[in-house]
Amino acid sequence: MTHDNMTPKEFVYKRIDNYKDMVESDPYQLHYHLMPPIGLLNDPNGFVYFKGYYHIFYQWNPFETKHGTKFWGHYISDDLVHWKHAPIALAPEDWYDKNGCYSGSAIVYQGTLYLFYTGNVRDDDGNRESYQCMAVSSDGLHFDKKGPIIHVPEGYTAHFRDPKVFCKGERWYMVVGAQTKDEKGEVVLFTSTDLESWDFKGPLAGSDLNGLGDFGYMWECPDLFELDHQGILIVSPQGLGAKGYEFNNIYQSGYFAGKLDYHNLTFEHGDFTELDRGFDFYAPQTTVDTNGRRILFGWMGNAEEEASTHPTTQHKWMHNLTIPRQLDWRNGKLVQHPVTELRDLRENEVKYENVTVSNQREAKFSGVEGNVFELCVSITDWNATGFTIGIGKNNRMEYDQTTNTFTLERLSFAEKNKVESRHCVLQKLESIQVFKDTSSIEIFINNGGVVFSARVFDDPEDIGVIFRVIGSVTMNVRKWDMKKVL
Numbered sequence: 198m199t200h201d202n203m204t205p206k207e208f209v210y211k212r213i214d215n216y217k218d219m220v221e222s223d224p225y226q227l228h229y230h231l232m233p234p235i236g237l238l239n240d241p242n243g244f245v246y247f248k249g250y251y252h253i254f255y256q257w258n259p260f261e262t263k264h265g266t267k268f269w270g271h272y273i274s275d276d277l278v279h280w281k282h283a284p285i286a287l288a289p290e291d292w293y294d295k296n297g298c299y300s301g302s303a304i305v306y307q308g309t310l311y312l313f314y315t316g317n318v319r320d321d322d323g324n325r326e327s328y329q330c331m332a333v334s335s336d337g338l339h340f341d342k343k344g345p346i347i348h349v350p351e352g353y354t355a356h357f358r359d360p361k362v363f364c365k366g367e368r369w370y371m372v373v374g375a376q377t378k379d380e381k382g383e384v385v386l387f388t389s390t391d392l393e394s395w396d397f398k399g400p401l402a403g404s405d406l407n408g409l410g411d412f413g414y415m416w417e418c419p420d421l422f423e424l425d426h427q428g429i430l431i432v433s434p435q436g437l438g439a440k441g442y443e444f445n446n447i448y449q450s451g452y453f454a455g456k457l458d459y460h461n462l463t464f465e466h467g468d469f470t471e472l473d474r475g476f477d478f479y480a481p482q483t484t485v486d487t488n489g490r491r492i493l494f495g496w497m498g499n500a501e502e503e504a505s506t507h508p509t510t511q512h513k514w515m516h517n518l519t520i521p522r523q524l525d526w527r528n529g530k531l532v533q534h535p536v537t538e539l540r541d542l543r544e545n546e547v548k549y550e551n552v553t554v555s556n557q558r559e560a561k562f563s564g565v566e567g568n569v570f571e572l573c574v575s576i577t578d579w580n581a582t583g584f585t586i587g588i589g590k591n592n593r594m595e596y597d598q599t600t601n602t603f604t605l606e607r608l609s610f611a612e613k614n615k616v617e618s619r620h621c622v623l624q625k626l627e628s629i630q631v632f633k634d635t636s637s638i639e640i641f642i643n644n645g646g647v648v649f650s651a652r653v654f655d656d657p658e659d660i661g662v663i664f665r666v667i668g669s670v671t672m673n674v675r676k677w678d679m680k681k682v683l
């Protein structure tokens with residue numbers, strides 16, 4: 198693939214240059230959420246700490262605001278807050294990845310950064326092939342592709358992708374998202390002692406395995422680790438139907454917790470729990486940093502969307518990543534906190550302590566408003582049946598004590614004048630932490646116990662924040678503007 202004698206990478210750099218002004222003139226361009234310089238971004242890939250820098254790569258179609266041939270874009274940071282673009286890490290220019298360098302992961306071994314990813318190939322009849330490939334780098338910026346290291350094993354279709362590699366004891370392990378020939382989603386395991394030759398060990402979890410029952414036709418983007426001695430498998434299954442408030446997006450991302458047995462290579466696990474209850478969250482990936490924190494990035498998108506309905510496509514870009522979130526195991530479940538480094542973004546603090554709002558429809562606090570901000574509300578006394586925070590005209594977070602339901606509402610951007618909502622059951626509302634960017638919102642409820650993520654496209658002038666209470670609520674309210682770092 199060359200364009201006027203340019204390599205694919207050169208062609209992409211030229212495109213970035215050509216459209217820089219168009220992207221930057223978009224009022225929805227994000228201030229602190231990672232987004233593509235042009236084109237469509239999806240999964241976070243290769244999240245790793247290497248030689249003093251965090252590296253986050255991302256699935257990227259730089260040519261269009263829809264899915265297609267994927268590159269690996271690359272951002273680096275020394276503090277998880279201030280990010281710089283690094284050169285394009287992987288381009289789909291070899292026979293084994295010519296239709297896309299699909300998702301994968303990174304590890305560091307003896308001073309070298311290793312990437313593992315899926316080479317996606319379509320033959321002349323449109324049939325799919327997939328290869329698990331490796332690339333290496335000594336400086337973390339320039340990558341040397343080593344080609345395929347794993348072919349699809351017997352019994353699986355070419356929907357076999359997204360290798361996540363980690364080390365345990367003397368061995369390397371790789372989990373891969375898979376589909377069996379009879380269309381069941383699975384996560385399969387490989388082991389290695391040298392990172393180059395890999396032994397296939399079979400499925401670790403999947404639809405109709407470990408007592409799970411029917412659970413989707415394909416499992417994407419697995420991530421396997423231990424947190425506080427608990428085995429955790431994060432995965433993104435496709436093909437689950439909605440179940441009440443659960444599984445309301447087309448595809449889901451969540452986790453199974455259980456007991457990982459590295460000797461027998463088994464994983465006894467419980468139910469699947471969604472990681473995020475909002476509209477736009479998929480294909481997350483984690484890494485452990487030098488402080489031992491397990492940190493997650495997710496994609497703030499979900500499956501294929503009609504590009505024409507996405508407001509940012511008029512400025513030739515689409516989608517972003519979440520903020521980095523620290524994972525912890527608390528009272529038998531995963532909780533997520535924005536990493537503490539994000540406090541560096543705060544400025545112009547506005548603070549109210551122990552303020553009471555009683556039976557008011559539109560209470561406002563002077564200075565608590567904006568387009569890009571962090572808001573922390575912690576409830577010190579609750580004597581109410583309903584509590585709502587409205588952000589802009591169209592976004593509403595509401596807790597209904599009578600039904601123990603928390604709701605996030607936004608105005609649809611796919612369908613005109615349609616309000617859409619996501620819900621979860623919540624026994625008690627204690628705190629809400631909101632990260633609002635120009636066109637993204639992430640809401641952490643009860644100290645990270647539940648999270649809702651969504652893209653929101655308000656009029657940028659529409660900066661009001663209102664509180665509505667049925668009954669009486671006393672709370673501490675803090676709000677900061679957030680610096681623009683991108």
Ligand code: FRU
Nearest residue numbers: 240256267299300358417480
């Ligand atoms: C998940 C996914 C992965 C695949 C990648 C392609 O969103 O479908 O399974 O590797 O996106 O961009």
